[in-house]
Amino acid sequence: MIRIHLGIGLLFWLLSVQLCAQQLVIYPVPAGVLYSQHNDDYTVRVRKPGEPWRDLFEYNVQVDLDKVRDASMVFFDFSGTVEVAVRKNNGLVQTAQIRPLSYQIQSKQEGNTLYFTLTQPRKLSIEFNGDKLQNLHLFANPLETEIPDPNDPDVIYFGPGIHTPDDKPGDVFRIPSNKTVYIDGGAVIRGKLVCDKVKNVRIIGRGIIDQPQRGIEITHSEHVLVDGIIVRNPQHYTVYGGRSTNITIRNLKSFSCKGWSDGIDLMSCSDVLVDDVFMRNSDDCIALYGHRWDYYGGSRNIVVKNSTLWADVAHPTNLGLHGDTRSVGDTLENITFSNLDILEHDEDDPDYQGCLAISCGDLNLIRNVTYENIRVDDFEEGKLISLRVLYNKKYNTGPGRNIETITFRNISHSGSMANPSIIEGLSEQGMVRGVTFENVRINGKLLHKTQSNVLQIGAFTQKILFKPD
Incomplete structure (x- = not known):
């Protein structure tokens, strides 16, 4: 009987470890972003193996100074294994390529949809019919290891939503020394972050700094970390x-x-x-x-x-x-x-x-x-x-x-x-x-x-x- 209980306990432990190892985090999109920054060239879905598909928000990003084009970008966090489906919504798909080629990611095409699996974090360009200018950028991040307390006085916390500077002197957020700036994955900041004559500053999270004059300035400073964010x-x-x-x-x-x-x-x-x-x-x-x-x-x-x-x-x-x-x-x-x-x-x-x-x-x-x-x-x-x-x-x-x-x-x-x-x-x-x-x-x-x-x-x-x- 003891052996039976030990076996059942071990089975539950293994299942709990496996569940912890299989995580998928998709962030909310601020309401003010929904229409102005969406690109419908692609429909992108992700899932943990065996679970229902979940839709991602396809952000619009602009690329190429010579002739500015609208490309697409999605992001999420995961551990373990995640399955991805990318459907091209405009025109027929003749060829598909996932770069960097050094990753050697295998894919399967069914009609206008490309399927592939990821087992580790990757930053990818997915290109249909050789198009590198109106392509899809997919950022599969590792899980965050630290989410600080919003009430901590040493934390500047940008939660889900759109954030702009209060006084707007050049759209600037000035960061003091010894602060952790956390930008939630559902946050969009419309202003640059300035670290001037400071030390021991950490700027972390999964959110977006959106169309600032500059993204982050680090001047006359020491011990500054920038980790995980997107600058659009x-x-x-x-x-x-x-x-x-x-x-x-x-x-x-x-x-x-x-x-x-x-x-x-x-x-x-x-x-x-x-x-x-x-x-x-x-x-x-x-x-x-x-x-x-x-x-x-x-x-x-x-x-x-x-x-x-x-x-x-x-x-x-x-x-x-x-x-x-x-x-x-x-x-x-x-x-x-x-x-x-x-x-x-x-x-x-x-x-x-x-x-x-x-x-x-x-x-x-x-x-x-x-x-x-x-x-x-x-x-x-x-x-x-x-x-x-x-x-x-x-x-x-x-x-x-x-x-x-x-x-x-x-x-x-x-x-x-x-x-x-x-x-x-x-x-x-x-x-x-x-x-x-x-x-x-x-x-x-x-x-x-x-x-x-x-x-x-x-x-x-x-x-x-x-x-x-």
Whole structure:
């Protein structure tokens, strides 16, 4: 009898563990959002295996500065396994693709509906008939691990609904030190969050910052965390950082379609982690600089990893254009880009091409930069790699110094639209030296020094190595 009771108890325990492991969280949509921000190009449903389907709200997001288009976005949280059904509502489906391709997500098409299963958090682009401009973005988040108490005096709590600043001086929410800002998944904030001269600030949640002047400003601050939120179509930057240290940006999702609507731009910032973000921007997705405007000093100890970058215009990654020419210049060093999927790069101006770009101007010295485990899809127009010391008269007040000790490891690019990559110095005082290519493959073929149609090595360069040779 004891054994029977133990067996029944064990069975109930296993069932309870399984139920806890299978969770699906769908957030309410504020009433004022329902019609103005909905896109009916797709109908998206999700469910836990064996349970009824649940509808998601398909938000409208605008993409691509060249010709602004309306795309779609959905999001939810889950653990365990979730099944997804995506129906295209306009036109017949000929082909369907789920990117990044590196995830190798298997799907089944029945008529105009695509079915697939997820067992871990993913940020996806679902594209029917090769359409990358009016596609569906699906953000399957992990479950939140912390929901703070709204009554805690150290918490600024944005619950479900639409929130605007009370005094509206430029639509700003100013965040003091030692605060946790929580944005519920059913919350929409219409104003930027400003962290200026503060420390120990956390901005977390699953909600949306909607069409602000900028999404989040982090200036002259330290120990700031941004985790989990969505920034929808800001007028300018998504995250704007200046002269700050110990910044962590995790699970951020961003869309922009305006001029100079960069994703994450950090000026004179150090000790930064950018992890698991999805940036679709109509300017640089991630740009790291020295001095600019009121921010002085170099940039160092920065890691960007486990992320998806989509530049409808300009660079997915860019280093070094801006710096300080008042004296000896700035140094940007110890920077790593790791485990990235680059889904688009579209730039017709040769001065601003390059998925993996170092544009060294303004007396900057850029050194010890690693690009590793990066997969680049076919793109509209541009270059895979651009390493240049330059003097850009539009943005610089002086030439760059040197680019030194750059490593490209396990890089793959598949496509036919890339212009030749370039490595080029400017002068004896502005060299590119110490560049290593290790297992860099273009359409499956190992990159070699002699492939001038793929890589052009210009003047004032030294020690350009290829492994294996």
